[in-house]
Amino acid sequence: MIKKIGRFIIGLKFAIILFILIAIYSIIGTVIPQGATKEFYLHNYESFGNIILLLQFNKVYSSFIYRTLLLLFIVNITGCTIKLLPSQIARLKDDYFPAPGKSAENLWDEKYDTEEFKNILEKKGFKIYKSENGYKAAKNRIGVLGSSITHLGIIIIILGSFIGNLFAYEGYINLLPGESTAFVEQGFILKLDDFYLGFREDGSTEQYYSELKIIEEGKEVEAKKIWVNNPLKYKGINFYQSSFGWVSELTIKDSEGNIIEKASLKNNEYHFYQPKHLTVYLYGYYPDFAIDHEGQPVTITQQKKHPHYAVILYEFNNYVDSFITSPGQPIYYEDLEITFEDSSLYTGLTYRRDFGYYFVLIGCLFMFVGLLLSFYLYPRFVIVGDKTILPVTKQNIWGYTMQLKNLLSSTSKQ
Secondary structure (H helix, E strand, C coil): CHHHHHHHHCCHHHHHHHHHHHHHHHHHHHHCCCCCCHHHHHHHHCHHHHHHHHCCHHHHHHCHHHHHHHHHHHHHHHHHHHHHHHHHHHCCCCCCCCCCCCCCCCCCCCCECHHHHHHHHHHCCCEEEECCCCEEEEECHHHHHHHHHHHHHHHHHHHHHHHHHHHCEEEEEEECCCCEEEECCCCEEEEEEEEEEEECCCCCEEEEEEEEEEEECCEEEEEEEEECCECEEECCEEEEEEEEEEEEEEEEECCCCCEEEEEEEECCEEEEEHHHCEEEEEEEEECEEEECCCCCEEECCCCCCECEEEEEEEECCEEEEEEEECCCCCEEECCEEEEEEEEEEEEEEEEEECCCHHHHHHHHHHHHHHHHHHHCCCCEEEEEECCEEEEECCCCHHHHHHHHHHHHHCCECC
């Protein structure tokens, strides 16, 4: 039973299953913004937001499930490679010659000079071995290791990804234009100069842009406009455009019009006014407000065409009332006047320094060498005997046969 499970774990079927699962998780990690706040997912994905958080789709590449899949994939490929390696090493020995396949074409013809053919083969890099009835030739024996070297490259890449996920320096920040955040250990400040959206003709969001500056010792040392898939890199840290949102200004006034409290709220955030035990909950800001077929507030675009706020009031955690208001339109509660206005875009940036980067580079190099051996420098053999000249290879036998025919034609005695 244990042996059966072991064979399955290092088998091709399990590898395919793992590959599909890793691909699905990677697609999810690309489609769903990573590293945002809990409120971001609950607001933008509604009921599905809880599933995203439960299955850690908000941090796919550092999730327990993804790491487990990578670890199992490493075990699978390592086991497969170890299983194949002894037979591959045996095929490197000079005494190994594979049997000709049933489709191998006998190229012998009395007009060909087999001794001259042997000299040509030697010039082409073949190693010649004497046999009872003639000779054998072999080239690119090392090519038999192509698949194992490719596997090793994949293992190194996945291992690098695994190590990167475990030890990467990463985080998520929200910034309004003009705000900055300090990276104390690295000795620089990241400042957001501006943030804005790009729109298509139909009003849908095409791209979002952050204009960033790096300030070190009071001086600007670098500036770059970033967008999705076009990050800023500084001191080994990559800053990615990850998400965006709106922050709105809440004002609470007393009966005489005096401002008694102010706060900045993002969607799905609340402010607690202690004297009245009143919670002001901003359900959402909708720059292009509309009501869907279920009676829920939505925004058609992210352009400020028809801005409104959805607000809910609670007293002592008990529901009081809900409101749809326009900017500056007051909500009256007892002797209080509550307003929302001045909504501004903020950017969500993910930053990451990945220690697995060099593993990936080394792994790619191994994969390149492995694929080169497998598909270009694969083993080739020739068996020359009594009225026989047989090409032997496990790859592209037709093309290899044509090459040998061309070489033989140059040895013709006629």
